[in-house]
Amino acid sequence: MTSGKGGVGKTNISVNLACLLARAGKRVVLLDADLGLANVDVLLGLTPEKNLFHLFQEGAELADILMPTPHGFSILPAASGVGEMLELHTGQKLDLLESMDSMDDRVDFLIVDTGAGINENVLYFNLAVQERLLVLTPEPTSLTDAYALIKVLKAEHGVERFRVLVNMARTPEAAREVYAKLHAACDHFLSGVSLDLAGVVPFDPGVRAAVVRQTPFAVLDPQGPAATALAAVARKVTSWKGATQLDGNIKFFWKKLLFQN
Structure with a gap:
């Protein structure tokens, strides 16, 4: 999962998608890659004893950090408020890749x-x-920042394929409009970029209540508008096929389907 700006519900979507995939019988790990400002554990009401800081700075093993949740999936928590985690150096990145491969x-x-x-x-x-x-x-700000992220990945790293999830949409028309604008901008200015609308999650007051209770909304209100819409996205995810030709500068992070929210 990724986003151009904060406040779009990316982490909440990540947590609930993990929950829904686990409910479907999949073995799921959620990596909190917001390394210096982590909050996956906060949304879940968990207090990890160790996190990725201990992997990078204190020689911990990945198994020491991996934390099961009550919802059928595990998390790899990151640190919050730790300046050393804001930018990984090359050796740390390679250490993480090797640990993941195990x-x-x-x-x-x-x-x-x-x-x-x-x-x-x-x-x-x-x-x-x-x-x-x-x-x-x-x-508008979310749209502008999403385009900026796509532009950098396309122009500097040759990334051309993205899936899009519109979150907190007040109406289906509003969701279609923002997707259409992003698609048009990419089509006009970034030749070769492919955007696929993976789904739309409507605005749902129950999501806020779930955050306050530190419980996934897919658990607290599984029949609610947000959970129902995201369940449809989860079903799509299980049918995605890994790319036959990997793009970007890092050719392999995992040997199975990997995706970001």
Whole structure:
């Protein structure tokens, strides 16, 4: 999962998508890749004893960090408020890749919840995956920042394929309009970029209540508008096929389908 700006619900979508995939019988790990401002654990009401800081700075093993949740999936938590995590150096990136490879046969889906924006870590994780699920909302700033992220990945790294999820849409028309504008801008200015609308999650007051209770909305209100819409996206995800030719500078992050929210 990725986004051009914060506040679009990317992490919440990541958590609930992990929950829904796990409910469908998939083995899921959610990597909190917002390394310096992590909040996956907060949304789940969990307090990890260790996180990726301990992997990079204290020699911990990935198995020491991997934390099961009550919802059938596991998380790899990151640190919050730790400056050393804001930019990974090359050795740390390679360490993470090697650690991930050891889990290959035990996971069906790895969801990578990136930070927002276009900093080095965000770009790194976008390059490291086969599927990019770009979350945006029907707001001008969200649209502008989503386009900026696509532009950087296309112009500087040759990434051309994106899936789009419109979140917090007040109406279906608003969702279609923002997607159409993003598609038109990419078609006009970024030749070769492919955008696929993966789904629309409507505005749902129950989502806020779930955040306050630190429980996935797919658990708290499984028949609610947001959970129902995201369940349809989860069904699509299980049918996605990995890219036959990997793009980007990092050719393999995992040997199974990887995607970002």
